[in-house]
Amino acid sequence: MTAALKRAKPSPFRDYAAYLSRLRRLVGDSNGDAEWNNRVDAALNGQASVELRRIAPVEIRRKFGAFFTGTELSSKLIGTCSGFGAKSVFYDPTCGMGDLLVAAARKLPLCDTLPNTLRQWSKQLTGTDLHREFIDGARMRLVLLARQRHKSQERLEASESEFFPNIRVADGLKETDLYSRASHLLLNPPFGQVASALGCEWAGGRITGAAAFVVAALERAKSGTRMLAILPEVLRSGSFTEQWRKRVCEVAKIHLVQPYGIFDDSADVDVFLLDLSVQADNRTPASCRWTPPPVTCTTIADFFDVHVGRVVPHRDEERGPLRRYIHPRNIPVGTEVTRIVEKRRHSGKAYQPPFVVIRRTSRPGDRYRAAATVILGKRPVAVENHLIVCEPHNKSVAACRSLMAEFHTQGVNEFLDQRIRCRHLTVGSVREIPLNSFDQPA
Structure with missing residues (x-):
């Protein structure tokens, strides 16, 4: 041949092979003692994620969206829905090592023998992933779960690779047959940023890949399909994702929107659980409550105008009047600031004291979700x-002064923990803060 053969790119997770070999030996080992059960428990409860973190740097895992769901979060998601039976068919288009499929399999009934259970589960549990290592691992973990649940000494005559033919290497956005067969979609899609599709009506520019994946999955699924998803908190409460939420409500009926908290200790991202049913041309806004209902008592918006600061550092040109200039690093929290040394030229809007500022960066667990400072003085x-x-x-x-004191209360922390758990507060969430103990100005 005159043309050189095109060499295949090495898998970014090829070092995972050693762990898969251990799983394969466990599948074939005798299951007659407590030690075997202990090893299976570990294999089904977080070990796969620990091993992945050991062999793949976080930069690689972020690039490929390889963050496994984990047992607790998987069980929490599957537990939001009930009524699984012999006719339930689950499809996880980004299944990884199969955490969500394992959680679903725990709810499925057993047949009379281990091989029959695996044949039945093979009809009901489907999934795709771009990486062969994860597909092999997902199949083996399901076999281990079936063996453990059966509590039988029965050995498999077939290799685990002969089961679960519909858990396979493929692009989860192109497997139309698996979408059409599924009664339940299970989703923990990649959270990284992607470019929005040409002609996308609900977003422009770069968006989180999870948003695009959910909409694409909904558009491919048949009416009545149940979707259970783990998604980044910004999709639930972010101001820039409002159009995404509207699009979801157009094609689905929302059953549950539940804040969860941090995904895990390796992916420092807040997530929420979403349970919905595909319903073409759904127009019922009342069923699309993503955040707690607006409070009916007095709120900050009744007494204050709320805005985001206008200076965008490293982008705005320094021209115009020379202004006193504040940013989170030069104004201490919980103080009154009159003397501002730092200055910069700014041609846009400046604010006339007195006013209160709070840091936009905020998350559950912070001492103050609305960390405030009072700004005083006579100049803009x-x-x-x-x-x-x-x-x-x-x-x-x-x-x-009264507002700063109100911001630094447990009541405001609790309100914002429910209203918005992503890392940046929005103007809308701040405007809605109820003023419970506020000393209302005359």
Whole structure:
């Protein structure tokens, strides 16, 4: 041959092969003692993720979206839905090592023998992933679960590779036959940023891949299909994802939207659980409650105008009037700041004191979800966009002091923990904060 053969790219997870060999030996080992059960428990409860973190740097895992769901989170998601039976067919288009499929299999009935159970589960459990290592591992873990649940000394005459033919290497957005067969879609899609599709009506520019994956899956699934998904918190409560939420509500009926917390200790991202049914041309806004209903008591918006600071550092040109300039690093939390040394030129809007600013970066577990500072003085102040500005309607210092005290209460922490768990507060979430103990200005 005159043309050189094109060499296949090595798998980014090829070093995972050693762990898969251990799983394969476990599949064939005798299951007559406690030690075997202990090893299977480990294989089904987090060991796969630990081994992946050991052999693959976090940069590689982020690039390929390789973050396994884990037992606790998988069980929590599957537990939001009930009524699984012999006719239930599950499809996980990004199955990884099969955590969600394992959680679903725990709910499925057993047949009279181990081989019959595996044949039945093979009809009901389907999945795809781009990486052969994960597909092999998912199949072996399902075989281990079946063997453990049967508590039988029965040995398999067939290799685990002969079961689960519909758990295979493929692109989860192209397997139309698996979508059409599924009664339940299980999703923990990649969270990384991707370019929105040409002509996309609900987003432009770069978006989280999870948003695109959910919409694509909904558009491929048949009416009545149940979707259970683990998604980044920003899709539930972010202001820039409102159009995505509207699109989901157009094609699905929402059963549950439940904040969860941190995905795991290796992926420092807050997530929520979503349970919905595919329903073409659904137009029932009342069923699409993503965040707690608006409070009916007095809120910050009744007494303050709320805005994001206008200075975008490293992008805005320094031209225009020379202004006093604040950003999160030069104003201490819980203080009143009158003297501002730092200055910059800014041609956009500046804010006239008194006003309150809070840090936009905020997450559950912080001492204050709304970490506030009162800004005083007589000259306008340029404010960085990592701060949210609250301007009192009555222009009083007393109102600003009362608001800062209110921000630093457990009630505000609890409200924001329910309203928005992603890393950046939005203007909308701040406007909705109820003023329970607020000393209302005259």
